[in-house]
Amino acid sequence: MSSLDLNELSLRQINGRLHAAEPGDDNAAWRIENPMGQHAIACGLSRAMSVTVAGNVGFYCGGMNQEAHITIEGHAGVGVAENMMSGQVRVVGNASQSAGATGHGGLLVIEGDASSRCGISMKGIDIVVAGSVGHMSGFMAQKGHLVICGDAGDALGDSIYEAIIYVAGKVDSLGADCIEKPMTEEHRQTLQALLERAGLEKDPDSFRRYGSARKLYNFHIDHAGDY
Amino acid sequence: MCGIVGLYLKNEKLHSQLGRLFRPMLIEMTSRGPDSAGVAIYRNPVPEGQIKFSLAHDQIDFDWQSLSDRLSADLQTDSRITPCNTHAVLASAAPEQAIQDWLRQHAPAVRVVGRGNSVEIFKETGLPEHVYARFELEKAQGRHMIGHTRMATESAVTTAGSHPFATGADLCLVHNGSLSNHNRLREALQRRGIRFETQNDSEVAAAYLTHHLQRGLTLKQALEQALDDLDGFYTFCIGTGDGFAVLRDPIACKHAVLAETDDWVAMATEYRAIATLPDANNAKVWEPRPATVYSWGAGSPLNEAAEPSAFATAGVA
Numbered sequence: 001m002s003s004l005d006l007n008e009l010s011l012r013q014i015n016g017r018l019h020a021a022e023p024g025d026d027n028a029a030w031r032i033e034n035p036m037g038q039h040a041i042a043c044g045l046s047r048a049m050s051v052t053v054a055g056n057v058g059f060y061c062g063g064m065n066q067e068a069h070i071t072i073e074g075h076a077g078v079g080v081a082e083n084m085m086s087g088q089v090r091v092v093g094n095a096s097q098s099a100g101a102t103g104h105g106g107l108l109v110i111e112g113d114a115s116s117r118c119g120i121s122m123k124g125i126d127i128v129v130a131g132s133v134g135h136m137s138g139f140m141a142q143k144g145h146l147v148i149c150g151d152a153g154d155a156l157g158d159s160i161y162e163a164i165i166y167v168a169g170k171v172d173s174l175g176a177d178c179i180e181k182p183m184t185e186e187h188r189q190t191l192q193a194l195l196e197r198a199g200l201e202k203d204p205d206s207f208r209r210y211g212s213a214r215k216l217y218n219f220h221i222d223h224a225g226d227y
Numbered sequence: 228m229c230g231i232v233g234l235y236l237k238n239e240k241l242h243s244q245l246g247r248l249f250r251p252m253l254i255e256m257t258s259r260g261p262d263s264a265g266v267a268i269y270r271n272p273v274p275e276g277q278i279k280f281s282l283a284h285d286q287i288d289f290d291w292q293s294l295s296d297r298l299s300a301d302l303q304t305d306s307r308i309t310p311c312n313t314h315a316v317l318a319s320a321a322p323e324q325a326i327q328d329w330l331r332q333h334a335p336a337v338r339v340v341g342r343g344n345s346v347e348i349f350k351e352t353g354l355p356e357h358v359y360a361r362f363e364l365e366k367a368q369g370r371h372m373i374g375h376t377r378m379a380t381e382s383a384v385t386t387a388g389s390h391p392f393a394t395g396a397d398l399c400l401v402h403n404g405s406l407s408n409h410n411r412l413r414e415a416l417q418r419r420g421i422r423f424e425t426q427n428d429s430e431v432a433a434a435y436l437t438h439h440l441q442r443g444l445t446l447k448q449a450l451e452q453a454l455d456d457l458d459g460f461y462t463f464c465i466g467t468g469d470g471f472a473v474l475r476d477p478i479a480c481k482h483a484v485l486a487e488t489d490d491w492v493a494m495a496t497e498y499r500a501i502a503t504l505p506d507a508n509n510a511k512v513w514e515p516r517p518a519t520v521y522s523w524g525a526g527s528p529l530n531e532a533a534e535p536s537a538f539a540t541a542g543v544a
Contacts, residue, residue: 037497037499113513
């Protein structure tokens with residue numbers, strides 16, 4: 001485990017060190033000390049490696065991540081794992097707004113609560129939140145899974161496309177074109193696998209599934225005469 | 228942009244370090260607001276029957292002592308003035324309205340930036356670091372403090388357009404965001420007799436609260452009413468004589484984070500402003516919910532309606 005201290009090195013130096021990791025360094029383990037809420041820590045990593053951030057981080061931590069496994073031993077600011085492509089980001093504490101926004105792939109695990117707009121415009125990422133999420137979560141979510149073990153705030157899944165949302169707790173309200181759908185065995189297995197990957201022991205049968213009614217974004221043939 | 232910060236020290240042993248603990252909080256928010264900065268600090272309450280005014284003048288060598296002497300002679304009362312750079316703190320036993328009228332008549336270039344029993348407001352254009360140094364806030368002692376770093380979007384970079392804005396006795400507001408209906412709201416408030424000194428949208432929010440507090444609403448009621456009437460984006464931190472309150476608009480676009488330990492409660496636009504506080508790593512950290520009033524303080528005045536006289540000179544910049 002190599003240690004990088006933000007009290008001694010600049011953020012740019014630390015991210016540069018992580019980006020410069022040679023292919024032979026794959027799976028190297030790094031520990032970033034004294035994050036002090038700084039922004040863009042461990043952003044843009046593109047190789048398999050393990051990075052642990054020892055404390056609370058600011059905005060966009062782990063953004064654009066590919067392949068790396070990043071653990072934040074604290075709370076995360078706005079846009080954690082934003083536009084993640086692959087790999088894994090785990091937040092041990094709470095996450096602020098827009099967690100996992102626009103993510104294309106990989107797994108984001110939030111062990112605490114996430115704030116509003118969690119998974120906004122997600123495009124294939126899987127997000128598992130052990131706690132609750134704020135309003136407008138899953139807004140315009142296109143692909144991937146958003147698993148919420150606690151409650152969801154207002155307008156869940158507003159204008160959702162083909163992402164799938166699972167919620168164990170209560171939902172304050174559903175957004176436009178988001179509806180509850182039946183849990184089939186296939187969904188139960190998908191959810192079970194996601195919970196296992198996230199390391200959470202939670203009964204898949206305690207969840208409800210939500211998705212798109214497909215009335216808002218699909219062209220409806222009966223409306224052909226309107227144009 | 229803009230950055231806002233607030234610190235309330237629960238542990239009395241830390242009161243002597245308030246200015247030192249608050250300094251990195253404000254300065255960390257420089258990148259969000261390098262135009263100007265300001266703070267409200269609650270300290271040295273005046274004895275019963277007196278009132279404290281925070282005054283400002285554009286000239287750094289303005290003769291505050293002479294102003295205080297003339298005011299005391301004319302109003303036949305005792306006053307004490309403590310100059311501090313472009314500002315001064317006046318403590319006087321004269322009636323509040325009489326002081327306000329006298330200042331308007333005899334010293335129109337002097338701006339009233341705050342008043343109450345314990346609040347002192349200091350604000351200037353320039354980097355937060357420089358503003359903090361010019362008012363010698365590093366060694367300030369007290370229980371709580373709120374501050375603002377400004378990146379102007381709606382109006383000019385001037386001292387009068389800097390935050391905090393006073394909204395009543397010991398009450399003041401700092402704002403991160405922008406209001407979209409401030410022009411019409413300003414006109415409506417002007418028709419009701421509220422005076423404005425700037426074209427600033429945050430001054431409208433302060434005046435709006437002042438107006439509703441004058442009508443007899445509690446601070447909590449006034450803030451809840453604001454959710455209906457203010458259009459735009461905002462995170463507010465409102466300093467009160469006993470602590471501070473926080474409110475975000477229903478969409479909650481503007482960042483805000485709260486943190487609490489056994490020793491202190493802090494709010495900031497970003498966590499990095501809180502990270503330097505003692506034991507911040509182990510604090511309870513969370514994001515305030517939208518459209519929800521949060522408050523801290525001993526005997527919070529949130530639910531008490533003030534006497535109308537408490538707002539005799541409110542709506543000041």
